[in-house]
Amino acid sequence: MTTALRTHLLTKNYGQLTALDSFDLEVDQGAIFGLLGPNGAGKTTLIRILTTLMRQSSGEAFIQGLDTRVNGREIRALIGVVSQENSLDRYLTARENLELHARLHGMQANLYRRRIDELLELMGLAGRQKDFPDSFSGGMQRRLVVTRALVHEPRVLFLDEPTTGLDPQARRAVWDYVRSIAGSMTIFLTTHYLEEAEQLCDRIAIMDHGRLIAQGTTQELKERLSGGTVYEIEFDDEIERYAVLLKGMACVLDMSVSGRMIHVGLESWECLSEVVSALHGAPVRRISLRERTLEDVFISLTGAGVRE
Amino acid sequence: MRFLGSLAIWRRDMLVLRRSILSELVAVVAYPLTIYLAFGIGMKGYIGLVEGVPYSMFIAPGLITMTAVNAAYSESVWSLWFHRRVQFTIESYRVTPVSVSEIVVAKILSGFTHGLVKGVTVALVIFAITPFRFEPVNLLAYMAFLLPGSALFSCAGIICGTIMDKPETIGKVEAVFIMPLIFMSGLFFPLSSYPAPIVPWIKAFPTTALFEGARQALTSGGFPVGSALQVTVTALLTFVAAVLIFRWKMAE
Numbered sequence: 001m002t003t004a005l006r007t008h009l010l011t012k013n014y015g016q017l018t019a020l021d022s023f024d025l026e027v028d029q030g031a032i033f034g035l036l037g038p039n040g041a042g043k044t045t046l047i048r049i050l051t052t053l054m055r056q057s058s059g060e061a062f063i064q065g066l067d068t069r070v071n072g073r074e075i076r077a078l079i080g081v082v083s084q085e086n087s088l089d090r091y092l093t094a095r096e097n098l099e100l101h102a103r104l105h106g107m108q109a110n111l112y113r114r115r116i117d118e119l120l121e122l123m124g125l126a127g128r129q130k131d132f133p134d135s136f137s138g139g140m141q142r143r144l145v146v147t148r149a150l151v152h153e154p155r156v157l158f159l160d161e162p163t164t165g166l167d168p169q170a171r172r173a174v175w176d177y178v179r180s181i182a183g184s185m186t187i188f189l190t191t192h193y194l195e196e197a198e199q200l201c202d203r204i205a206i207m208d209h210g211r212l213i214a215q216g217t218t219q220e221l222k223e224r225l226s227g228g229t230v231y232e233i234e235f236d237d238e239i240e241r242y243a244v245l246l247k248g249m250a251c252v253l254d255m256s257v258s259g260r261m262i263h264v265g266l267e268s269w270e271c272l273s274e275v276v277s278a279l280h281g282a283p284v285r286r287i288s289l290r291e292r293t294l295e296d297v298f299i300s301l302t303g304a305g306v307r308e
Numbered sequence: 309m310r311f312l313g314s315l316a317i318w319r320r321d322m323l324v325l326r327r328s329i330l331s332e333l334v335a336v337v338a339y340p341l342t343i344y345l346a347f348g349i350g351m352k353g354y355i356g357l358v359e360g361v362p363y364s365m366f367i368a369p370g371l372i373t374m375t376a377v378n379a380a381y382s383e384s385v386w387s388l389w390f391h392r393r394v395q396f397t398i399e400s401y402r403v404t405p406v407s408v409s410e411i412v413v414a415k416i417l418s419g420f421t422h423g424l425v426k427g428v429t430v431a432l433v434i435f436a437i438t439p440f441r442f443e444p445v446n447l448l449a450y451m452a453f454l455l456p457g458s459a460l461f462s463c464a465g466i467i468c469g470t471i472m473d474k475p476e477t478i479g480k481v482e483a484v485f486i487m488p489l490i491f492m493s494g495l496f497f498p499l500s501s502y503p504a505p506i507v508p509w510i511k512a513f514p515t516t517a518l519f520e521g522a523r524q525a526l527t528s529g530g531f532p533v534g535s536a537l538q539v540t541v542t543a544l545l546t547f548v549a550a551v552l553i554f555r556w557k558m559a560e
Contacts, residue, residue, distance in 0.1 A: 076404055083403075089397050
């Protein structure tokens, strides 16, 4: 499989602050790649360099084999960008917004008219094409921004927090559109919603303080956490006594107590029978398996503290 | 540099202007017309002749020129600020194959076109309500001032709209620099009214060259080459500065 996007020792400094620190990344052609990180991790800086809006301090970045430092115009012809802000022109109708974008890409009128008709239909905006974006709901505005990024048939689509501020229905609608276009182009997505990354992405990278700290499929990332097996055991009584007992067992990797519930992370599922034997006669009301979530992985890698 | 991107953005700006042309023109005509009525008609009995012509005739060419350059400045400064800071459309232009220079050129062209349309409108209103007339052939010489003059103010607008992040700062610059530059350049009174030692300094302003030269060109058909060159060279230098400053700001 060929590479759509590659960075090598990519670094960006703002004075004393290092926003990106020797960042190495490769994204395969046609993949949906998710980039996660807390506020200030360097995600937006990375996207701005990859979309040629900003120059790196050192290192290299390539889009479809083109160097961001010298092939800016060629790269911008190949990419579509959905930025965090809607950036729609409120003085133009939905269709005029798309036509302006097509002209900026140098498309011929006979080509872009047909393409815009198709996209408006696909995105469910055909009936509102003569309306101004201010009269659209947040979800529709977001769909229009995604539509605009697709007009010139980009090879790589950058989605910078595409569903921030949307209600759950609108968010799921955007996910459906992203899934519907997957495969025809490489999609590079940043998001704060871990569920979004889990739902959409083939591979996920987690970054913090400008550095790449983990990368893999959702499953691979989850397996990095204590074998990936967590059980919740609810007791009727004597919880402290059994907490001490469980903590002393060799196969229990981590443990926490909340109310009448003890959460135990086991080395593997085979350890469960050992735990059940140890709890013989205990007032256990329920034992249930809790899958590790991507959020568990994210918090364990980046910490639980709130970032400014 | 390609001009397709500039053309696309200019077409966008013209579409928006066309949609709001009536309200734009009413607003733009109101200001110079009020000045004309207040000074040109209200004060003419007190002022009499200025440099051999009635006061209302003296200020008419300057008001037309002022409307054009003011409109060029306002369109450029507010449009650039709004697209950069409020609507983020500049960002959406910059992720297309269009270069930063093409965006600047487009905004200068848009400011210039606004100036031309609004200047012509004010001229038509002044012709309709006053006996101010000129030889049509004088328009050629007048254009040699109006074109670089509008471009100069448009570029100044680009610079202000690029470096100023707060709208109130833009208003302050207009009040402290732009309006004094216009008003002190012989628009409402002859330069001979200044104390003699100050006159060379006032003449050094490109706005003085613009307003004095434009008046001379329109009323008598004269063409002061030095003034025309001064306005043109300043416009070119301001254009280069506008492109460099916009590039620098975008690279931040």
